[in-house]
Amino acid sequence: MIEPFTPEPIRWVAEDGTPVRPLPERFTPELLRDxxxxxxxxxxxxxxxxxLLRMGRTTFYAQSSGMEATQVGLARSIRVxxxxxxxxxxxxxxxxxxxxPLFEMISQCLGTNTxxxxxxxxxxxxxxxxxNFVSISSSIASQVPPAAGSAMAQKYLGTDEITVCTFGDGATSEGDWHAGxxxxxxxxxxxxxxCENNQWAISTSIREQTASETIHIKAKAYGMPGFYxxxxxxxxVMEVCAHAAEWVRAGNGPALVECLTYRVGSHSNADADAExxxxxxxxxxxxxxxxxxTRIEGLLAHLGHPVTAEERAALISETHRQIDEDVQRALDSxxxxxxxIFEDVYADMPTHLRDQEAFLRAEQTGGQG
Ligand SMILES: Cc1ncc(C[n+]2csc(CCOP(=O)(O)OP(=O)(O)O)c2C)c(N)n1
Ligand SMILES: [Mg+2]
Structure with a gap:
């Protein structure tokens, strides 16, 4: 039974990979390996x-290293x-x-024709x-009110879709978060x-961020369960998120899940973490x-299906090969x-934009037309 508002984070597997409660049947070695x-x-x-950032091929990147269990676990708990x-x-x-696809993500990071x-x-x-992966907004918490609107639309249309909205711990201090x-x-x-609580919002720690003991208890104020x-x-993560997703899908209203994790790398390429x-x-x-x-590897070893050093190395080199190939293909495009910059907004472009387009064309062709 998964309960909301637990004082401690719900855990299935200890840091050394040993299950602390019976492993649900669906966690076969095949699933865990995937x-x-x-x-x-x-x-x-x-x-x-x-x-690629250091090579000047792209200009912004924010690592998710250390937070993979939260994000991968969430992806596998919803209807993709x-x-x-x-x-x-x-x-x-x-x-x-x-x-x-990796190729789409790489093309976006490089801003190529692909x-x-x-x-x-x-x-x-x-x-x-x-x-149905909505375009990301960098303005902290600005996705939360539209996500609430998306969920309201799903309710009024009577679909069995749900809306999933992610954010960091820092986002929970924004007005948009509370409104949503x-x-x-x-x-x-x-x-x-x-909430992907990685305990830092750039250089602001979770203790400076809020006087609440945890993030998930804020769910109480909005009449929804908060899971930790x-x-x-x-x-x-998969047990709790799947439970919360199905509870939401059943028409009970929204739910909040706080995943306690940590950002082990720098915030982004504009960060003083390294210093x-x-x-x-x-x-x-x-x-x-x-x-x-390391924890999932510990669990696989505990179950008698260890990931060998050779398998890990092969997985890493295959990923690098795929990324290198995709980068080249994107750059080649x-x-x-x-x-x-004038396309995909207006069916009929307004006059002022037509003027600007003509101006730019003249610039590009050195005033030749
Ligand atoms: C409205 C707004 N204010 C400030 C910023 C600058 N900013 C970018 S990331 C960030 C920290 C967000 O922290 P958190 O929500 O915990 O997410 P994390 O980066 O830790 O994953 C801030 C303050 C911004 N992008 N938008
Ligand atoms: Mg954070």
Whole structure:
């Protein structure tokens, strides 16, 4: 039985990989291996994208390293392509686990012709129409009120879809967050709110962020259950998120899940983490020791299906090979033409934009027309 408002995060697997309660049957070695594969891919995606950033191929990237169990576990707890997902900017492991192709994510980061947004979004803000993965907004918590609206629409249309909305701990201090949760609660709309509590909002710690003991208790104020889960334990994340998702889908109204995890890398490429300005190395090292990938490997070993060093190395090199190939293919597609800034908004372009387009064309052709 999964209860809301537990004083401690719900946990299934201890840090050394030993189950602390009976493992549900669905967690077969095959499923665990598949989850492990996506988590490793996401970790390697971070490393490769940081390299591309250093090479000047892209200009923004925010790592999800350390948070893979939360994001992959969430992806595997919802109906992918059916439910609607309003993500935030650190959700690449969520996207990958939902099935968004690496190639699409890489193209978006590079802003090439193969980018579905064709360079018109900030890098690392991918979207996927096929997977109902809504375009990311960098303005903290700005996705929460529209997600509440999306859930209200689902309720009024009588579908069995739900809306999933993710955000960080810092987002819970924004007015938008409270407005969105209040609206979804009052409308009893099918929204699943997921807080990826990585305990830092750039350099602001969770203790400075709020006087509340936890994030999930804020759910009480909005008339919904708040679940508290160990976000580095993928079994616990999947059990809790699947339970909350089905509770929401059954028409009971929204729910909030707080996944307690940690960002082991820097906030983004614009961060003083490396300079050790706001958190101690001891703190980071303590969380590196609770790594979610190590934990699932410990569980597989406990079950008698260990991931060997060779298998892990092969998985990593295959991921790197795939990413290198996709990067090349994206770069080969070239940069979008400047004219696209005038496309995809108006069926009939207003006069002032037509004038601007003509002006730019003249500039491009050196005043020759
Ligand atoms: C409205 C708004 N205010 C400030 C910022 C600058 N900013 C970018 S990320 C961030 C921290 C967010 O922390 P959290 O919600 O915990 O997510 P995390 O980055 O830790 O995953 C801030 C303050 C912003 N993007 N939008
Ligand atoms: Mg945070």
């Amino acid at each position: 989850l492990h594969r996506v988590m490793v891919q996401a970790r390697e995606f971070d490393k490769k994208l940081i390299n 392509g059916h439910d609607w997902v309003w993500p935030y900017y650190r959700d690449q492991a969520l996207g990958l686990a939902m099935g968004v 980018d579905t947004c064709r360079g018109r979004q900030m890098p690392h803000h991918f979207a996927s129409r096929r997977y 949760l209040n609206m979804a609660g009052a409308a009893k709309a099918p929204a699943l709110f997921i 889960v160990d976000g580095n334990d993928i079994v616990a 050790k300005q706001y958190r101690s190395r001891e703190e980071v090292e303590a969380w590196v020791a609770r790594d979610p990938i 070239g940069e979008p033409d400047w004219r696209i």
